[in-house]
Amino acid sequence: MGNPAEETSYDxxxxxxxLLRQSFEYDAxxxxxxxxxxxxxxxxxxxSPFGENGPIEYRWLETGGPQTTIMISNLTGGEYNDFAKVKRFERLGAQPLIDLCRQQPEQPVAEHLRRLLRTNGLPTVGAAEYCxxxxxxxxxxxxxxxxxxxxxxxxYDEWSRVKATTLADDTVVGRLFAEQSSNEQVTRLNVKxxxxxxxxxxxxxxxxDSLLRLxxxxxxxxxxxxIEQYRYNGSGMQPSQRITPLATFDYDYKPELTHHPIAIKSGKDQTATYTYDTKTGGLKxxxxxxxxxxxxxxDSGQLAYESWTDTDGTLVETHYVSSLLGRQISRSHTKGLETCYTYDKEDQHADKHRFGITECTDFICGNIDCCIAGTRGRDVAEEHQIGSRRILRNVRRIHQVNGDFILGFPVWISGDRSDQLATGWQGGIVQEVVDKR
Structure with a gap:
């Protein structure tokens, strides 16, 4: 079929x-x-292409290895319409699927999923429908x-631009557009x-203006x-002057080299100049x-050195060491502060050594499962669900006069909303419900 079965990237x-390898499997x-x-x-x-009005799909992330210890997350479903646009999107609870996979490991995960979908055995924890x-x-x-x-x-207007949005509380946000354009150049935004x-x-x-410049x-x-106003030179698309209530800024450009300004002037003796590499266009x-x-x-375009020199000659330098593809290996500062990064074979930050502190991180399915940072008199631990949403963060400071101080933030995720419970010193409890939708 000519489809790639494996992809390997080198750094x-x-x-x-x-060496980082990915493998692919294809259906009929x-x-x-x-x-x-x-x-x-x-x-x-x-x-499957055989949905009610179009294709249907389900996506999920699972751990490798035997199904008896499988973990599944980010289980979502989508239904498409005749325009190949999502008609319904839903987030499903994966625990019934995990239990079934562990009980019957001889069957593939997809078969267990089909079975649960036929019997409505997966709870819907959040959904969105579109018309x-x-x-x-x-x-x-x-x-x-x-x-x-x-x-x-x-x-929408005749050009398929959103001209009014009616929110859940019946508040209406309206937009007007420039008459000389069919694009979304908004000239007025109002709230009713x-x-x-x-x-x-x-x-x-x-x-x-007539060239659709702001x-x-x-x-x-x-x-x-x-009010802010913008002026342009000729047919240039970048502003040569910006007038604000506080000050006026003048810009100079060298368009054959870069679209960034080479000089910005504001008031007397308030000029900033920028020098760029004539071959790469990088800021020098x-x-x-x-x-x-x-x-x-x-040579690969990664930042290797930066410095700041005051008018009195004080120099502050930072050196960077990066891999060929840009993974940061170390960063050192003039004052001797150094940060080093190491990676495991899966391209995850395994350890970070910073100012004499070691941070060790474990990963499941590419997301943080446990992060432990040891410092002088402080421990930090994080636990995440598979799916990158943090469910617990503990900070413990030892050797306090009145005993240990423990601060925990367990977070229970349900759908796209999180209920946060914070427990502080002397048992004080604060509960906060945050709607992230």
């Missing part, structure tokens, strides 16, 4: 080579349904969590509260707005009235 950590449709990463974690896709018009524009988004439901509606007793508020205005931004009330030197910075790079 060099000073004298040590680093030619779609990569199983991707094994360098750390042994497996990304899975269960896909579209005849042009494929999303006109309504409905978020579902437990018994809660939140709707957001969108209306759901409470009819409250007035409509204009958040800001923008102006554009010429003015006005933020705040019409009585006392904060930056100067202002307070001093100057110098930069050097490796």
């Amino acid at each position: 060099w950590l000073e004298e040590e080579p680093l 449709w030619g779609i990569a349904f199983r991707t094994t990463g360098p750390d042994g974690s497996v990304s899975n896709l269960l896909w 579209f018009d005849g042009k494929g524009n999303c006109v309504q988004q409905k978020e579902l969590f437990d018994t809660q439901e939140r709707k957001t509606a969108y209306t 509260p759901a409470n009819v007793a409250l007035p409509e508020v204009t958040v800001g205005h923008q102006k554009f 010429t003015e931004v006005s933020i705040g009330s019409s009585a006392t707005p904060r 030197k930056a100067s202002n009235s307070q001093g100057h910075s110098d930069y050097r790079y490796t």
Whole structure:
């Protein structure tokens, strides 16, 4: 079929080579349904074209090794419509699937998943549903969590630009666009509260010229707005002058070398200049009235050295050592502070030595499972769910006069919301519920 079965990338950590391999497996449709990463974690896709109105798919992440000890996370499902856009997206609880895989390890995970889907054996912990018009524009988004439901509606103009957004509380956010463009050059943003007793508020205005360059931004009330203006030289697309309530800034460019300014002037003797490498376009030197910075790079384009020199001649330097592909190996400072990084064979930060402190990190499926940092009189530990969401962080300071001080933040994740419980010194408890949707 010509599909890649394995991919290997090479890097060099000073004298040590680093080989990272990925392998791919394909289904009858030619779609990569199983991707094994360098750390042994497996990304899975269960896909079928025979959905109600379009394809359906389920994705999850699992650990490698025997199924008797398998861990599964990030189990999600998606249904598509005739426009190949997501009609429904849901996050599913993976624990029933984990239990079934461990009880019957002779069956593949995908078969267990199909069985649970047929019997509705997987709980839905969060979902979002989308409705579209005849042009494929999303006109309504409905978020579902437990018994809660939140709707957001969108209306469009003739160019399929969102001209109004109706939030869950019936507040309407409206936008007007530049008449000379069919793109999203917003000229006015206003908010109409759901409470009819409250007035409509204009958040800001923008102006554009015939080349669709931004010429003015006005933020705040019409009585006392904060205004910024932009001026251009000829047909250049980068501003040559920016006028703010505080100061006026003038910019000089060298477009054949870089799109960044080579000089910025603000007031008397307030000029910053920038020097770029004529071959690579990389920044070599930056100067202002307070001093100057110098930069050097490796042959592969990684930052190797930077310094700051005051007007009195005080020099501060930082040296960097990186691999060929940019993985940081060490960083040293003028005052002798050094940070060194080591990597395991899965390309994870295994250890970090910083200022005499050692931090050791363990990973599961590419995400932090446990992070322990030992310092003078302090221990830090973190535990994460597979899926990168932190569920526990402990900080312990020893040798206190009145005993140990323990601060813990266990976080219970349910869907896309987190309930945080913090326990502090002398048993004080604070509970905070954060809606991250």
